[in-house]
Amino acid sequence: xxxxxxxxxxxxxxxxxxxxxxxxxxxxxxxxxxxxxxxxxxxxxxxxxxxxxxxxxxxxxxxxxxxxxxxxxxxxxxxxxxxxxxxxxxxxxxxxxxxxxxxxxxxxxxxxxxxxxxxxxxxxxxxxxxxxxxxxxxxxxxxxxxxxxxxxxxxxxxxxxxxxxxxxxxxxxxxxxxxxxxxxxxxxxxxxxxxxxxxxxxxxxxxxxxxxxxxxxxxxxxxxxxxxxxxxxxxxxxxxxxxxxxxxxxxxxxxxxxxxxxxxxxxxxxxxxxxxxxxxxxxxxxxxxxxxxxxxxxxxxxxxxxxxxxxxxxxxxxxxxxxxxxxxxxxxxxxxxxxxxxxxxxxxxxxxx
Amino acid sequence: xxxxxxxxxxxxxxxxxxxxxxxxxxxxxxxxxxxxxxxxxxxxxxxxxxxxxxxxxxxxxxxxxxxxxxxxxxxxxxxxxxxxxxxxxxxxxxxxxxxxxxxxxxxxxxxxxxxxxxxxxxxxxxxxxxxxxxxxxxxxxxxxxxxxxx
Numbered sequence: 001x002x003x004x005x006x007x008x009x010x011x012x013x014x015x016x017x018x019x020x021x022x023x024x025x026x027x028x029x030x031x032x033x034x035x036x037x038x039x040x041x042x043x044x045x046x047x048x049x050x051x052x053x054x055x056x057x058x059x060x061x062x063x064x065x066x067x068x069x070x071x072x073x074x075x076x077x078x079x080x081x082x083x084x085x086x087x088x089x090x091x092x093x094x095x096x097x098x099x100x101x102x103x104x105x106x107x108x109x110x111x112x113x114x115x116x117x118x119x120x121x122x123x124x125x126x127x128x129x130x131x132x133x134x135x136x137x138x139x140x141x142x143x144x145x146x147x148x149x150x151x152x153x154x155x156x157x158x159x160x161x162x163x164x165x166x167x168x169x170x171x172x173x174x175x176x177x178x179x180x181x182x183x184x185x186x187x188x189x190x191x192x193x194x195x196x197x198x199x200x201x202x203x204x205x206x207x208x209x210x211x212x213x214x215x216x217x218x219x220x221x222x223x224x225x226x227x228x229x230x231x232x233x234x235x236x237x238x239x240x241x242x243x244x245x246x247x248x249x250x251x252x253x254x255x256x257x258x259x260x261x262x263x264x265x266x267x268x269x270x271x272x273x274x275x276x277x278x279x280x281x282x283x284x285x286x287x288x289x290x291x292x293x294x295x296x297x298x299x300x301x302x303x304x305x306x307x308x309x310x311x312x313x314x315x316x317x318x319x320x321x322x323x324x325x326x327x328x329x330x331x332x333x334x335x336x337x338x339x340x341x342x343x344x345x346x347x348x349x350x351x352x353x
Numbered sequence: 354x355x356x357x358x359x360x361x362x363x364x365x366x367x368x369x370x371x372x373x374x375x376x377x378x379x380x381x382x383x384x385x386x387x388x389x390x391x392x393x394x395x396x397x398x399x400x401x402x403x404x405x406x407x408x409x410x411x412x413x414x415x416x417x418x419x420x421x422x423x424x425x426x427x428x429x430x431x432x433x434x435x436x437x438x439x440x441x442x443x444x445x446x447x448x449x450x451x452x453x454x455x456x457x458x459x460x461x462x463x464x465x466x467x468x469x470x471x472x473x474x475x476x477x478x479x480x481x482x483x484x485x486x487x488x489x490x491x492x493x494x495x496x497x498x499x500x501x502x503x
Contacts, residue, residue: 122440128377129402129491130462134440139449142432143462147451150430150475195433195470243401243451243460244408247430 004096005220005227006323006348009316010034011210014177014304017113018207023057027069027109027209034105034211038223042071045213046101048078049092051085051108052308055120066109077101084108085210085312086272086334086344092214093233102219107211108313110306117205117307124337126240137338138202142194144247144339145277149196151248152284156196159276160187163200163302166279170299177304178204200302203274208306210313228322228330228348232260235334235344242339250285253333253343257286260345266293267327270314272334274301281340282333293331297321311335315346322350375416376405383421384493387483391457392418401457423455425480425500430460433470442496448473452497464496472499 010033012018012026035041048070054062063080072078081087085108092104118136125131148154161184170176187200220227236252236259238245245251257263269288273279279300282288288295296302298317301310311334321327328350336342373381376392380403383390391401392414400408401422407414431450437443442464450473451460466482467473478500487493 118438119440128373128381132491133463134438134442135449135462135464136438136440139432139434143430143449143451146432146475147430192433192435194435197432239408241402241459242462 002097003217005229006319007215007220007223008034008037008213009320011175012208013175014206014208023066023109024069030209030211031070045103045105047095047104048076049088049106051081051083051088053082084308084334084336096216102216104214108309109209110308111207112205112307113207138194140338141275142197146196147247148277157184159201160184162276162279166296166300166302169297170303173298176299177206201276203301203305206304206306208309210309210316212316226323226325228319231349232347234259237342250281250340253285256343256345260347262345262347266329266331268321269293269295269331270318272301272311272314274305319348322348376403379416379419381489385487385489389422390419391422393420398458400459401461422457426452426454428477429453431473466496466498
């Protein structure tokens with residue numbers, strides 16, 4: 001495989017409601033910042049791809065307008081995925097593997113505040129047998145949560161400890177949204193939301209954007225001192241029907257991790273777990289040992305979860321630790337769909353694998 | 354000068370009709386007639402709701418593979434909704450449930466009207482509450498209820 005590395009990452013502050021700025025205005029400073037970090041001009045980037053969903057803006061082809069944040073004239077080589085930006089990065093990685101390009105920009109934006117995100121997310125469900133029930137992703141996650149707790153023997157206290165960890169970690173991340181010092185006892189005293197989930201088990205609704213620049217081989221070595229080499233990346237999907245899946249594990253994460261060679265130890269792991277129990281499922285599945293691996297130093301998706309962005313943010317945050325020289329080996333994970341339906345695993349290393 | 358906004362109604366429509374295909378058509382027609390159907394896979398598993406393909410071998414499973422299952426079964430997992438949203442099928446607090454119907458090997462997702470959270474547990478037996486007016490859709494099952502409730 002061709003050596004490809006993350007060389008820059010930037011993100012917008014994640015907020016509940018960025019009412020003064022539209023999507024382009026949120027994106028533009030992020031896209032400028034990520035280029036300035038490695039001194040690349042607009043025309044130095046061979047391929048641009050982004051992830052977002054028109055369902056959030058409620059307007060067909062609204063994603064095309066987001067290109068104004070980058071500038072599409074003179075014409076650029078460009079693509080879009082109606083998926084989390086992590087999958088945009090995957091497309092960029094594949095294109096780099098073809099040898100046609102040497103640099104690529106993957107970005108993502110999501111503005112959850114204008115609409116009702118819970119009802120928007122319902123639209124991704126089976127239109128015949130599930131959508132008419134009126135169920136939403138929180139109800140589905142709660143069913144998964146109980147299946148996991150009763151099947152594996154974990155507790156609501158284990159879940160609360162994930163929220164305590166991620167919100168505490170988020171205090172060091174100026175872009176995080178829900179942060180602070182909490183205790184397991186204090187969180188467990190809060191009322192149920194959709195049992196067995198409490199509010200702290202669920203992700204915040206966020207407005208946000210992020211961007212990652214990839215470069216191949218010597219181009220990456222020229223741009224930064226410590227490229228975060230992508231030594232493994234893979235994604236897998238499971239059946240949409242909850243009844244068809246074992247909800248106590250994440251089989252697609254397991255297979256993606258195997259294909260991405262995500263074994264051994266990591267200094268850092270950034271997991272895209274919008275719900276606390278999903279972090280536990282992922283840690284179990286990926287065999288993460290919290291004694292040697294720092295999990296979600298950014299605060300993860302519980303501290304900020306802009307829809308279509310948070311997965312790419314995990315790759316950016318993990319890569320940033322390698323770029324900074326703070327981590328030698330980092331694991332990043334992104335998810336999409338209800339109850340961890342689709343999962344991407346990315347392994348980043350300071351040295352070429 | 355008076356201040357007013359010009360307004361016009363805009364209805365977003367998906368103005369198409371679609372067939373549910375050779376398998377789901379039988380499933381929803383069965384619900385209209387108060388029968389729940391699944392598909393039997395090559396290995397003998399019964400999948401509810403039915404699929405057009407065998408999830409183990411990916412072979413085509415047509416209408417011939419359909420079998421009837423019971424209208425009562427066991428709760429395999431559940432979630433309690435304290436405050437129903439407008440989209441939800443019940444106005445009062447209720448449970449989302451996965452129900453493995455008698456004769457099925459996979460659970461069906463639906464709602465359970467149980468009165469209170471304390472009345473729900475994994476492993477409890479529940480039965481279909483049929484809708485009064487059935488039109489051939491998943492909502493022909495109004496919801497589930499504890500077995501023997503009516």
